[in-house]
Amino acid sequence: MVNTVSVTDKTIQVKVFPARLLQPETAxxxxxxxxxxxxxxxxxxxxxxxxxKVTCGPGTGTDVNHPDKRVIQVGDQAxxxxxxxxxxxVEVEDESVLEPLKQSCERxxxxxxxxxxxxxxxxxxxxxxxxxxxxxxxxxxxxxLDDERMLGMIDPHAKAEGRFCIIGVDNAA
Amino acid sequence: xxxxxQYYPGNTSVAKNRRKHMSDxxxxxxxxxxxxxxxxxxxxAPGSDYPSTHPPLxxxxxxxxxxxxxxxPTPGAAAGDRIRYAQFADSMYNxxxxxxxxxxxxxxxFRGVDPGTLSGRQVNEMRERDLEEYTKRQAETEITDWGxxxxxxxxxxxxxxxxxxxxxxxxxxxxxxLEGSSIIMDKDQVGVPIDRKVNLGKPMSEAEAAKRTTxxxxxxxxxxxxxEVIEHVQTVWERRTRYGFKPESGR
Numbered sequence: 001m002v003n004t005v006s007v008t009d010k011t012i013q014v015k016v017f018p019a020r021l022l023q024p025e026t027a028x029x030x031x032x033x034x035x036x037x038x039x040x041x042x043x044x045x046x047x048x049x050x051x052x053k054v055t056c057g058p059g060t061g062t063d064v065n066h067p068d069k070r071v072i073q074v075g076d077q078a079x080x081x082x083x084x085x086x087x088x089x090v091e092v093e094d095e096s097v098l099e100p101l102k103q104s105c106e107r108x109x110x111x112x113x114x115x116x117x118x119x120x121x122x123x124x125x126x127x128x129x130x131x132x133x134x135x136x137x138x139x140x141x142x143x144x145l146d147d148e149r150m151l152g153m154i155d156p157h158a159k160a161e162g163r164f165c166i167i168g169v170d171n172a173a
Numbered sequence: 174x175x176x177x178x179q180y181y182p183g184n185t186s187v188a189k190n191r192r193k194h195m196s197d198x199x200x201x202x203x204x205x206x207x208x209x210x211x212x213x214x215x216x217x218a219p220g221s222d223y224p225s226t227h228p229p230l231x232x233x234x235x236x237x238x239x240x241x242x243x244x245x246p247t248p249g250a251a252a253g254d255r256i257r258y259a260q261f262a263d264s265m266y267n268x269x270x271x272x273x274x275x276x277x278x279x280x281x282x283f284r285g286v287d288p289g290t291l292s293g294r295q296v297n298e299m300r301e302r303d304l305e306e307y308t309k310r311q312a313e314t315e316i317t318d319w320g321x322x323x324x325x326x327x328x329x330x331x332x333x334x335x336x337x338x339x340x341x342x343x344x345x346x347x348x349x350x351l352e353g354s355s356i357i358m359d360k361d362q363v364g365v366p367i368d369r370k371v372n373l374g375k376p377m378s379e380a381e382a383a384k385r386t387t388x389x390x391x392x393x394x395x396x397x398x399x400x401e402v403i404e405h406v407q408t409v410w411e412r413r414t415r416y417g418f419k420p421e422s423g424r
Binding site for chain 2: 018019020021022023026048049050051054055056057058059062064065066067068084086111
């Protein structure tokens with residue numbers, strides 16, 4: 001039988017939506033608190049774009065040098081924030097992880113936040129993903145990715161460098 | 174009895190603030206020097222002459238025209254200044270001005286104004302020296318809280334966003350930011366760095382902003398809490414609808 005389903009696990013997704021846009025220090029603290037929770041599979045950071053250069057108007061091309069466009073350390077990975085963090089989508093293994101996850105957000109955020117359960121990151125490959133990555137082989141129609149958890153983490157048209165990182169590889173090995 | 178304009182109905186603090194903005198009866202909260210203002214507007218170098226687009230009207234020999242005789246030109250028009258613009262964005266989290274009220278303030282109290290009102294920003298085009306006078310008035314008074322408002326010629330994103338952690342409105346181009354207890358602007362309105370740090374004063378506290386705002390908000394002063402305003406708005410909408418449908422019934 002030809003297998004076309006990418007992810008079959010019944011995972012749960014939650015959107016953490018703070019009352020304020022986060023400074024890099026708070027975002028770093030929140031992400032590290034979430035990272036410490038056992039059972040967290042994926043995190044997706046969203047927020048307001050911090051461009052490198054002015055993109056429109058008479059000042060087009062001028063460097064912005066936004067002070068919040070900083071490198072932060074989450075777990076064993078350091079990466080540059082491209083956004084002012086407005087929300088974090090977290091995917092966890094099962095229901096038992098939700099309460100520890102909420103407690104980690106309470107520790108990481110100094111103000112109120114919404115904790116919404118829903119479907120935010122796709123679990124199955126779409127036509128665009130197949131167009132980018134292709135099939136594994138002529139007989140195996142699963143998507144040609146080593147780790148299918150990458151699906152939905154970045155725009156299929158974007159490059160992964162600088163937008164995607166794997167945390168805790170050494171610990172997992 | 175002298176005529177007293179009735180600008181806006183209502184008895185809530187928001188309605189009173191709206192009347193204050195429209196009548197220009199606003200409190201001055203800070204001083205911004207002419208040079209600093211010119212620098213953040215970014216249309217000409219501070220201290221330089223005003224570039225002109227035509228000779229002064231007095232030298233042009235205008236045609237005989239009764240309207241021209243009645244209407245005194247503004248200083249900018251008389252000198253032949255260029256048309257320039259200033260654009261403000263105001264946060265919906267209790268910024269003192271809404272885009273419409275910036276337009277009302279400009280159009281009622283200044284001459285030679287071309288206001289453009291959008292959902293989250295307000296742009297005003299005027300002759301250059303007239304524009305500076307108008308912008309100074311809005312920038313120095315309670316119409317503007319520089320924590321919740323911004324002078325943004327482009328990339329205005331911020332009006333409908335959550336505030337930053339320090340209580341200021343998001344600015345993608347980092348034109349102005351909170352340094353210590355004051356708002357500092359070191360770029361002009363289109364994001365080009367300027368040669369100075371302009372001190373725009375302290376931002377309002379949350380309570381102060383809630384008191385001075387012209388935004389109706391359910392978590393501050395709800396629009397529906399002011400019966401007189403509701404009645405006025407419904408009357409205006411009903412009459413304009415009826416008039417559009419059947420003009421003779423709209424009186």
